[in-house]
Amino acid sequence: MQGRLPAVVFFQNLLEKSPDARSASKKHLLTVEKKQMKAILNSVDAPFFRSTRFPLQIRAGSGSSHLLESGTVLPIKIHRDEESGQILNLVFVWAEDGMKLKVDVPVVFKGEDACPGLQKGGILNKIRPSLKYLCPSEHIPSKIVVDVSNLDIEDRIFMRDIEVHPSLKLLSKNENMPICKIVPTSLGNKEPIGE
Numbered sequence: 495m496q497g498r499l500p501a502v503v504f505f506q507n508l509l510e511k512s513p514d515a516r517s518a519s520k521k522h523l524l525t526v527e528k529k530q531m532k533a534i535l536n537s538v539d540a541p542f543f544r545s546t547r548f549p550l551q552i553r554a555g556s557g558s559s560h561l562l563e564s565g566t567v568l569p570i571k572i573h574r575d576e577e578s579g580q581i582l583n584l585v586f587v588w589a590e591d592g593m594k595l596k597v598d599v600p601v602v603f604k605g606e607d608a609c610p611g612l613q614k615g616g617i618l619n620k621i622r623p624s625l626k627y628l629c630p631s632e633h634i635p636s637k638i639v640v641d642v643s644n645l646d647i648e649d650r651i652f653m654r655d656i657e658v659h660p661s662l663k664l665l666s667k668n669e670n671m672p673i674c675k676i677v678p679t680s681l682g683n684k685e686p687i688g689e
Contacts, residue, residue: 498525501584503550503567506595522563524552526584541600542636544569547589566590568597568631589631596665597634598624601673605643611676616647622673625653628663635659640673650675 504521538546550567554560567586574581589595601622606612625638635658640651650672653664 497528498556499528499531499581499583500524501526501586503552503586503588506570506587506593520563520588522552525556527556528581531581531584541602543572545597545599545634545636547631547634550586566631568595568634589634591630591632593631594628595631595634596626597629598626599635600624600637601640602637603640603642603674605641608643609645609676611645611647611649612642614647615679616676617679618642619675619677620673621675622653622671625656625673626665627658628665629659630661633659633661635662642674642676645674645676647676647678 501524502521503524534548535543545568547566547568549564551564552562554562566589568589569584569586571585572581573583573585587595601620601624603618603620606618609616609618612618629635638656638658640656642651645651651674652670652672653666654669656664656673
């Protein structure tokens with residue numbers, strides 16, 4: 495399997511704990527060319543890879559022109575060697591238009607340069623690096639942008655404050671949980687710590 499990586503693609507509901515929630519699946523074990531996968535990984539920033547859909551063509555064999563199946567997939571896992579960082583295998587789920595998928599969408603913060611709380615010496619505490627949504631696959635956002643430019647010390651932004659496409663459903667039991675907060679660098683102490 496020189497130059498190729500093992501991969502699997504299946505319907506996301508195969509991951510459900512309840513056997514009743516699973517449906518018949520078009521699960522495929524396949525291999526992908528390493529150079530194609532590296533090109534895809536280089537074209538998308540790492541945090542957004544698992545929230546970006548890609549076209550997939552399954553062929554009869556390496557170099558074959560016989561197309562067995564094609565569709566759109568969403569990567570959900572990349573297994574890497576712990577020591578070398580080399581990709582060992584890939585896991586994808588089918589992500590055709592109209593399918594609803596559970597997706598961890600990365601949170602990106604903007605406006606830090608204009609944030610009054612940070613200008614006063616506060617620190618941006620990034621509590622949630624991602625938010626899990628149930629999304630129609632055609633509306634999966636690659637990222638959630640959170641604007642902190644108006645936050646002062648002790649201000650927060652909550653999950654419920656994030657505006658997304660109306661078809662997205664936040665999969666959190668607590669929408670009142672903050673995504674981020676501007677915290678003071680010291681609790682009431684005006685002098686730097688350690689002096």
